[in-house]
Amino acid sequence: MKAFIEKNKCASDSRICKPLKECPQKAISWVEDDDEPLGSRMEIDENLCDGCGICVDLCCGHCIEIK
Ligand code: SF4
Ligand code: SF4
Numbered sequence: 503m504k505a506f507i508e509k510n511k512c513a514s515d516s517r518i519c520k521p522l523k524e525c526p527q528k529a530i531s532w533v534e535d536d537d538e539p540l541g542s543r544m545e546i547d548e549n550l551c552d553g554c555g556i557c558v559d560l561c562c563g564h565c566i567e568i569k
Contacts, residue, residue, distance in 0.1 A: 503553035503568050505546050511565035514540045521557035
């Protein structure tokens with residue numbers, strides 16, 4: 503089981519993103535990407551994510567799912 507972000511719901515704001523700060527595995531990162539409407543995206547490294555689910559409750563946009 504891994505965490506996935508539904509990008510079109512995500513604010514992609516590293517200043518307010520609790521999952522980014524609090525993921526125990528440091529699996530979440532903020533990536534600048536000119537191809538995204540917001541100019542950036544949150545990315546989850548599936549090799550680091552252990553599926554703990556902590557980020558699901560911390561996400562203010564309810565955009566992270568474990569599957
Ligand atoms: S808290 Fe959720 S919606 Fe907000 S930036 Fe982080 S992953 Fe995206
Ligand atoms: S499920 Fe756990 S390890 Fe994976 S991204 Fe979320 S907080 Fe990090």
